[in-house]
Amino acid sequence: MRLMENAAGRFVPDEINGEGAIPYQGINGYKPEGRKHNPKIKSCSDYPTDGNKLVKNLKTALLKAGLRDGITISTHHHLRNGDLLTNQVFDIIHSLGIKNVRWFPSASFPCHSHLLKYLEDGTINHIEGSMNGPLGEFTSRGKMKGMGVLRSHGGRYQAIQDGEVKIDIAVIAAPTADFFGNATGDRGKSACGLLGFALADSIYAENVIVATDNLVPFPCLPWQIQGNNVDYVVEVDSLGDPSKIVSGTTEVTKSPDRLLIAEYVAEFLDSAGIVKNGFSFQAGAGGTNLAFALFLKEKMKQKKIKARFIRGGSTKYLVEMLEEGLTDYILDGQTFDLEGVRSMRENPNHVNTSPFTSYNYHGKGNFASMLDAVVLGATEVDVNFNANVVSHSDGLLLHGIGGWQNCLFSKCTILAIPSFRDRIPVIVDEVTTLVGPAELIDVIVTERGIAINPKRKDLIKATKKSGLPIKSIGEIKEEVDQLCGKPEKPKFDKSKVVAVVKWVDGTILDSIFAIK
Amino acid sequence: MAEKLIASAGNNIEGTRSDCFITIELMQSGGIKLNISSKVASLFENSIKSQILDFCKFYKIKSANISIDDFGALPFTISARLEAAYRKIMHDPIEAYLPGPNLPKIIATDKNRLRRSRLYLPGNEPKFFPNASLHKPDGIILDLEDSVHPANKESARILVRNALRFLDFSPSERMVRINQGELGLEDLEQIIPQNVNLILIPKCESGEDLKLVAAKIDSICEDKKLKHKPWLMPIIESAQGIENAYEIATASNLVCALAIGLEDYTADIGVERTKEGNESLYARLALVNAAKAARVQAIDTVFSDVNDMDGLQKSVFEAKSIGFEGKGCIHPRQIPIVNRAFLPNEKEIEKAKQIAIAFEAAEKKGLGVVALGSKMIDPPVVKRALKIVKLAEENQLIEKSWRNES
Numbered sequence: 001m002r003l004m005e006n007a008a009g010r011f012v013p014d015e016i017n018g019e020g021a022i023p024y025q026g027i028n029g030y031k032p033e034g035r036k037h038n039p040k041i042k043s044c045s046d047y048p049t050d051g052n053k054l055v056k057n058l059k060t061a062l063l064k065a066g067l068r069d070g071i072t073i074s075t076h077h078h079l080r081n082g083d084l085l086t087n088q089v090f091d092i093i094h095s096l097g098i099k100n101v102r103w104f105p106s107a108s109f110p111c112h113s114h115l116l117k118y119l120e121d122g123t124i125n126h127i128e129g130s131m132n133g134p135l136g137e138f139t140s141r142g143k144m145k146g147m148g149v150l151r152s153h154g155g156r157y158q159a160i161q162d163g164e165v166k167i168d169i170a171v172i173a174a175p176t177a178d179f180f181g182n183a184t185g186d187r188g189k190s191a192c193g194l195l196g197f198a199l200a201d202s203i204y205a206e207n208v209i210v211a212t213d214n215l216v217p218f219p220c221l222p223w224q225i226q227g228n229n230v231d232y233v234v235e236v237d238s239l240g241d242p243s244k245i246v247s248g249t250t251e252v253t254k255s256p257d258r259l260l261i262a263e264y265v266a267e268f269l270d271s272a273g274i275v276k277n278g279f280s281f282q283a284g285a286g287g288t289n290l291a292f293a294l295f296l297k298e299k300m301k302q303k304k305i306k307a308r309f310i311r312g313g314s315t316k317y318l319v320e321m322l323e324e325g326l327t328d329y330i331l332d333g334q335t336f337d338l339e340g341v342r343s344m345r346e347n348p349n350h351v352n353t354s355p356f357t358s359y360n361y362h363g364k365g366n367f368a369s370m371l372d373a374v375v376l377g378a379t380e381v382d383v384n385f386n387a388n389v390v391s392h393s394d395g396l397l398l399h400g401i402g403g404w405q406n407c408l409f410s411k412c413t414i415l416a417i418p419s420f421r422d423r424i425p426v427i428v429d430e431v432t433t434l435v436g437p438a439e440l441i442d443v444i445v446t447e448r449g450i451a452i453n454p455k456r457k458d459l460i461k462a463t464k465k466s467g468l469p470i471k472s473i474g475e476i477k478e479e480v481d482q483l484c485g486k487p488e489k490p491k492f493d494k495s496k497v498v499a500v501v502k503w504v505d506g507t508i509l510d511s512i513f514a515i516k
Numbered sequence: 517m518a519e520k521l522i523a524s525a526g527n528n529i530e531g532t533r534s535d536c537f538i539t540i541e542l543m544q545s546g547g548i549k550l551n552i553s554s555k556v557a558s559l560f561e562n563s564i565k566s567q568i569l570d571f572c573k574f575y576k577i578k579s580a581n582i583s584i585d586d587f588g589a590l591p592f593t594i595s596a597r598l599e600a601a602y603r604k605i606m607h608d609p610i611e612a613y614l615p616g617p618n619l620p621k622i623i624a625t626d627k628n629r630l631r632r633s634r635l636y637l638p639g640n641e642p643k644f645f646p647n648a649s650l651h652k653p654d655g656i657i658l659d660l661e662d663s664v665h666p667a668n669k670e671s672a673r674i675l676v677r678n679a680l681r682f683l684d685f686s687p688s689e690r691m692v693r694i695n696q697g698e699l700g701l702e703d704l705e706q707i708i709p710q711n712v713n714l715i716l717i718p719k720c721e722s723g724e725d726l727k728l729v730a731a732k733i734d735s736i737c738e739d740k741k742l743k744h745k746p747w748l749m750p751i752i753e754s755a756q757g758i759e760n761a762y763e764i765a766t767a768s769n770l771v772c773a774l775a776i777g778l779e780d781y782t783a784d785i786g787v788e789r790t791k792e793g794n795e796s797l798y799a800r801l802a803l804v805n806a807a808k809a810a811r812v813q814a815i816d817t818v819f820s821d822v823n824d825m826d827g828l829q830k831s832v833f834e835a836k837s838i839g840f841e842g843k844g845c846i847h848p849r850q851i852p853i854v855n856r857a858f859l860p861n862e863k864e865i866e867k868a869k870q871i872a873i874a875f876e877a878a879e880k881k882g883l884g885v886v887a888l889g890s891k892m893i894d895p896p897v898v899k900r901a902l903k904i905v906k907l908a909e910e911n912q913l914i915e916k917s918w919r920n921e922s
Contacts, residue, residue, distance in 0.1 A: 256848035257647050394558040422534050422588025423556045447650050467912065483646055483683075485591055487559035 001497070003511070008386075010434050012508040013497050017126065017146045021500070024507040027439055032362065032506070037163030039206050051180040051218060053233045058211060059092045061232040062169065065207035067093065070100045070125075071168035074205060076197040077107035078173065078185055078334070082244030085173045085211055085236070087114040094123045102146070104165055105129040106156055106197040107400045111244070119144055128165060129156065130400020131499065136390075139498050140397045142514035148397075148499030150390055150512075153197065153333075154359025154366065154406035155504050160200040161362060164506055170201035170208045172225060173239045177212035181230025182223035185335075186345040186352075188214030190239040192246060193314075193335025193344055195224045196354030202229040213239045224352060250315040250337045252294060253287030257447045261416050262291035264468060265375055265445050270299050271466035272459050274373050274412055282311035282368075282407060283375040285336040288416050292375050293317050300326050311358070311371060314340035314350070322350060331367060333358055333403065359406035361504040368403070371410035378415045380431045383473050385438035385453045387415060388431040390501060393424050395432055395490030395515045397499060405504050408440035412459070419446040419480045425487060427477040432490070434510040435501055448476050491516040523604035525671045526597040527640075528585050534643035536589040538597045542605060543579040548572050554586035567591060567615075571598045574613050591615075592682035593642040593675065600671040612706065614681060624744045625689050625713045627772045630654050630907075631749075631813055631842040632858035633851045634691060638663035639672035645679050648688070651848035654855070655689040660703050661696070661718050669699060673706050680710035689713045691749070694729075701732045708736045712746050714772070719780065720750035721757045723767035730768040747772035749815065753780035758799045761806035773813035773842070776803050791827070804839035818844030825853055832857035859911055860904045868908070869918065871901035 003011040006023035015021055022030065047053065055061045073093070075086040086105065093101060103115070103124050113134040118124045126146030131139045139148050151159060159165045174183035175190040185195045190213055202208050202225050210225065211234045220227075253259060269275050275296065283289040294317060300306070307327040312318055314332045316339035322330050323343075330350045335341050343350045358367045368374075379399065380388040389404045391397045407413065417426050427446070442459060444451040449471035452460050463470060492513035499512040521542040528537035536554075552564055568582055582598075589597070599613045634655035637644045640663075648656050658676040660669065676692060692707050693716035694700035700717070707715070717729050730748065737745055748770045752761055758781070765774050778796050782789040789795070800816070807814035816835040819828045832843055832854055843854050860868065870888055875898050878886045886893040893901075908914045 256651060259849060260650060394556070423560060423590060424588065447647055483590055485560065485563050487556075488562055490558050 003497075006508065008434055008437060008509060010510045012500060012511050013147070016149060016500060016508075022507045024503050024509045027437060030505045030507050032162060036161050037166065037204060039204055047231075051227075053181055053227075053230060054179045054215075055232050055234060058088060058171075058209075058234050058236065059096075061209045061211075061234045062089070062092060062171075063096075064232060065169045065209060067096065067098060067169065069098055070102075072102040072104050072166060074104040074167045074170045074201045075106075076172065076195070076201070077105060077109065078192045078195055078197055079190065079240040079245050080192070081109040081111050082190075082240035082242060083109065083111055083173065084238060084240045085171065086112060088236075089171050090115055090118050090123065094118055094121075099123060100125040100145075103127050103129070104167060106153065107402065108132045108135050110134065128159075130402070131397055132400055133398060136397035136399065140391075140395065140512070140515045142493065142496055142498050144498060147497060148512070149502060150401055150499055151502045152359065152401040152405035152504055153355040153403045154361055154368070155401070155502050155506065157200045157355040157360040158362045158504065158506055159502070160204045161360065162506060167201055167205035168207065170198065170205035172198040172202065172208065172210050172230075174210045174212040174225065175239065176214045176216055176220055177210050177225075177233060178216055178218040178220035178227065179233050180218050180220075181208070181210045181225070181227030181233050182218070182220040183210050183212065183225040183227075183230075184220055184222050185224060186222070186341060188212070190214070190242055190245055191341050191345075193341045194332065194352035194354075196333060196352060196356075198225060199354040199356060202226070207231050209234060211236050211239065213237060246335065246341055247337050250285055250290060250317075251287065252290045252317075255287070257418060258288045259291050260447050261418070261445055262288050263295050264450055265292045265414055265416050266295035266299055267466065267468055268414070268443065268445060268450055268463060269296065269373055269412070271468060272412070272462045275299060275303070275305055277305055278308045279305075279372045280307055280309045280311070280370070281373045281375070282371050282410070283313075284377070285313045285315055286377055288377070289375055290315060290317055292416065293321070297321055297326060311353075311367065311374075312336075312340065314343070316340065319343040319350070322347065331358070355403075355406075359403055359504075361406070366406070366409075368406045369409035371407075373412040373414065374407045374410040375414045375416050376404055376407055378417050378426070378436070380426055380428050381415060381417065381441070381444050381473070382428050382431045383477055385441045385444070385473065386431050386434055387436035387438075387441055388433045389435045391433045391512060393426075393428060393432055393487065393490070395492060397433075397512050401435060401501070405436060408436050412442050413440055414443045414445055415441060416445045419448045419476055420484055423484045425477075425480045425484050427473060427480055429477075433501060433512055437509075444473060444476075446476055448479055451476055521605055523601045525600035525604065526585075526589075528587075532587045534588050534590065534593065535641075536584050536586040536594055536597055538585075538594075538601050539581075539583045540598070540601045540605065541581040542577065543581060546579045548577070548579065549581045551581070551583035552586070553584070554588075556586065556588050563591075564594065567594055568598065570615060571595065571602075571613060574615075575602060575610070577602075589642065590646065590682075592678040596642075596675040596678040597671070600674045603670060603674070612677070614678070623686065625747070627747060628813070629689065630858075631689070631773060631815060633845050633854040634815075634842060635688075635845045635848060635851060636663065636693075636818065639676045640664050640668045642675060642679070645683055648848070649685045651851050652855070653688050653845060653848075653851045654842070655691045655714065656685050657691040657693050657716060659693045661693050669695065673703055677706040677710050680707065680712055691716060693718060693751075700729065704729070704732050704736060708733055708746065709740050709742060711744070714747045714749055716775065717748060717750045718777070719753045719757070720764055721754055722760045723763040726750055726764050726767040726771065730770055733770070745770055749773045749775050751775045751777045752799075752803060753777035754784040755781070755799075758802050761803050762809055765806055765810035765812050771810070771812055773815045774803055774807040774810075775815035775842075775844075776800060776817050778817040800840075801838060808839065813841045814839055815842040816840040816844070818846050819850065820846060822847040822850065825849070829853050829857055859913060860908055864904055865908045865913060868901035868904035869914070871898055872905045873919070875902070
C-alpha cells in the first residue's frame with residue numbers, strides 16, 4: 001500500500017484490504033462506467049410453493065445461506081442502540097469457528113461493543129460502515145485486523161449497487177414479518193418505523209434472511225421489504241430492547257447556548273428568504289436540531305407559512321408540524337420516537353423513504369439535493385469551511401457519517417455547532433479528518449456568531465441587514481483560541497491507515513491514521 | 517508557613533465540566549512532581565504542564581507534589597484553582613497570581629445605562645462564564661454570596677477575579693455580588709482592581725452599611741491608583757432596609773440603583789412569598805419611591821420559575837407598571853423576555869413619536885408650549901416621550917429615520 005494525494009490534498013491509500021481504490025477527484029469529478037451489480041438469478045422452484053420460508057433458527061438460516069470464512073455479512077441500524085440481533089448473529093458465527101468476516105452494517109451503536117472480542121480474535125476482520133464509540137476507539141488504536149471503510153448512507157447504497165461491496169448474507173431485523181419474508185418496521189413490539197436501510201441489501205445480497213419477533217399470517221402489510229427478495233425467515237424471541245430502539249420521547253436541548261444556536265439558525269433561514277410557502281427542510285434529531293425545528297415552527301405559524309415537505313429523522317415535533325398543517329408531507333428516513341412510529345403507521349402523508357430515494361449518488365437524482373435547507377452537526381470545521389463528522393480534534397474516530405455527506409448537497413447547508421466543547425475547539429485551522437468538502441458547506445452557526453461561506457454571496461447579501469451576529473469564520477476562531485489556548489496536534493502513526501472515509505461516489509476522500 | 521502543607525481546590529464531583537480539581541502538597545525536597553489527568557490531555561497536556569510550572573516559579577515553590585484532575589478547564593480557571601489551593605496552605609495573604617493574557621480594555625459604564633436584565637452566575641461554576649454575555653443581559657453578576665458554599669468562598673473569589681481579568685463580558689455590564697460584612701470587604705480587595713463596573717451589596721440595612729463598602733472601595737482605588745470606581749447597587753432584603761431605603765440610596769454618589777430581594781424580605785417579615793406578591797407590595801412601592809426620590813434606578817427581584825415564560829413576562833409588565841426598571845434573571849432564556857418587556861411598547865412609542873414631533877415643531881417656532889391638537893403637553897411628559905423615542909431608536913424598535921417616514 002502506498003499513499004497518494006487526492007483532489008482535496010489529502011493522502012489516501014491506493015488499495016483497501018487488497019482491492020484497488022480510486023482517490024477523490026472533486027465534487028462531481030468521478031463518473032463510473034459499466035453496469036450495476038446483480039446477484040445470481042434464483043428460481044421460485046427452489047422455494048416452497050406454499051410460501052413458507054421459515055427455518056428452525058438463526059443458526060440454521062446462516063448455515064443454509066452458506067456461512068463460511070471470509071464472507072460479507074450485512075446488518076442494519078434501524079434498531080439503533082436496542083439491537084440484540086446483530087450480536088446474536090456474531091455469537092453464532094463465533095461458535096462455529098468462522099473467521100475473517102467482513103461486517104457491513106449500515107451503522108453501529110454502543111450496544112455493538114459486544115463485538116469487540118470478535119474483532120480481537122479474528123472472527124471479524126474489519127468493519128465497513130460506521131465505527132461508533134468503543135468500536136471507533138478500537139479502530140483508532142490500530143487494533144482492527146483489516147482496514148475500516150466509512151461510508152455515508154447514500155454511499156452504502158452506491159457501494160452495493162455498484163458492486164463495490166458484494167453482500168453474501170444480509171440479516172434483516174423485521175419488527176413484523178410473515179413467513180414469506182414480507183416485512184415492516186412500523187408495528188410490532190420492536191417497532192422502529194421503517195426498514196429503508198435494508199432495502200439495497202434485500203435487492204442485491206446473494207442471500208437474505210429476515211428475522212422477526214412478530215410473525216403475522218401472510219400478507220404482512222405494508223411490505224417495506226418484499227418477501228420475493230427473501231431466502232429464509234426466522235422467528236426469534238426478541239430483536240432488541242424496545243426502550244433503546246426508539247425513545248419514548250425525544251427531548252429538546254436545555255442548554256441555553258445550544259438554544260441560542262438553534263434560534264440563530266431559524267432566524268438566519270428566515271432572513272435569507274428561505275422560509276416561504278412550499279419550501280422544504282431537513283433537520284436531525286440532535287437536541288439542537290430539535291430546538292431549531294421548534295423555533296422555525298413558531299416563525300412559520302406567525303407568518304402563516306406551510307412547507308411542502310420536511311425530511312426526517314422524524315420525531316414528535318415534526319409529527320406535530322404535520323398534524324397542525326405546517327407541512328404537507330414528512331418524507332422520513334428514520335424514526336426516532338414512538339410518536340414518529342405511530343404517525344408513520346397511521347398517516348399516509350408521513351411517507352417512508354430509503355437511501356435510494358434520498359441519498360444515492362448513482363441514481364437518477366435524489367431528494368437530498370432538492371432540499372431548500374438542511375441543518376446538521378459536525379465535530380470540527382476548519383477556517384476554509386471543510387468539515388469533519390467522524391473524528392474529534394484529539395484524533396479519535398468516534399462517529400459514523402450517516403446521511404451527513406449526502407445532505408451537504410442541499411441548497412443551503414448549515415452546520416449548527418458550538419465553537420468549542422469544554423476546552424476543545426470545534427473551529428480549527430485544519431480538520432483532523434475531511435468528511436465534507438468546503439464547496440458544499442454554506443453556513444456555520446455557532447453561539448459566538450454566524451459565518452457564511454464567502455462563495456455564497458447571495459446569502460451574505462440577503463442577511464446583511466438581519467441584525468444577526470454575522471462574522472468571518474476567522475473571527476470566531478480567534479475568539480475561541482483566545483479562550484482555549486492553542487491546542488497541540490494529536491500524534492498519528494502516518495504509516496498506518498486504520499480506516500478510510502469514502503466520498504458519496506465511492507472515491508476515497510481521506511484516511512484515518514492510527515493514534516500514537 | 518503553616519503546619520498543614522497539603523490542600524485542594526476546585527471541583528471533581530461527577531459531571532464536572534470546564535473545571536478542575538487541584539491538590540498541592542508542599543515538600544522539603546524532591547523538586548516539582550506533577551500528576552496530570554486531563555480530559556483534553558492529547559491537546560493541552562503540555563500547556564497545562566507549563567502553566568503549573570509557571571505558577572511554581574511565581575511563588576518560588578521548589579518542591580511539591582501537584583496533581584490535577586482536569587475536565588476541560590480554561591487556563592484562567594486552572595490558575596485560579598492553583599492559587600486557591602496554595603492560599604489554603606499559606607493562610608497569610610499572598611500576592612495574586614495573575615498571568616496574562618491581560619484585562620479586557622476598560623470601559624466605564626454610564627450611571628443611568630439600561631439595567632433591565634441582570635444574569636446571576638454562581639461564582640464557583642466557571643463553565644457558565646465564557647458564554648454568558650452571548651445571551652446579552654444588560655449585566656452579568658458573578659455571585660460570591662448565596663450561590664457559593666461557605667467552604668468555597670475564597671476559591672470563588674479568586675476564580676471570579678480571574679474571570680474578570682481574562683474574559684470579555686461585553687456588551688454586558690460587569691457586576692459582582694460580594695458577601696455580607698467583613699467577608700464582603702475582603703472580596704473587594706481582589707475584585708476592585710479587575711475592572712468591575714458595579715458591585716451589588718447584599719442585605720443592605722442602613723446608610724452605614726453602604727458607607728463602609730464605599731469607603732473600602734475608595735481606599736483600594738487610592739492605593740492602586742485606579743481611575744474608575746464601580747457603581748453600587750445595594751440590595752434591600754429586610755424590613756429595616758426598606759425603612760432606610762432613601763438613606764441608603766443617598767449614602768454615596770456611587771449608588772446607581774436600589775434593588776429588592778424578596779426571598780429574604782418575606783422571611784424577615786415572617787410570611788410566605790407568593791406569586792401574587794401582596795405581602796411585598798408595600799416594600800416594593802416604598803423602594804421605588806425611595807429610589808426615584810434619590811434619582812437612582814429601581815430594580816426588582818428575580819423571577820425564579822425558569823419554565824414559566826408567560827409568568828415572567830406578566831411579572832415584568834407588572835414591575836414596569838409600578839416603576840421598576842430592571843429584573844433579576846437566573847437563566848439566560850429569561851433575558852430576551854425581560855429586555856423586551858422593559859422597552860416601550862408600540863402604543864407608547866407611537867404616542868411618544870407624536871409628542872416628539874410636536875416638541876421639535878414648537879422649538880423651531882420658538883414656542884415655549886408644546887401642544888398636541890388642542891391639548892397642552894407638560895414638560896415632564898415631553899421629557900419622558902423623548903426618552904422613549906431614544907430608547908426605541910437605540911433598540912431598533914423604530915428606524916433612526918422614522919421622522920422622514922411619518
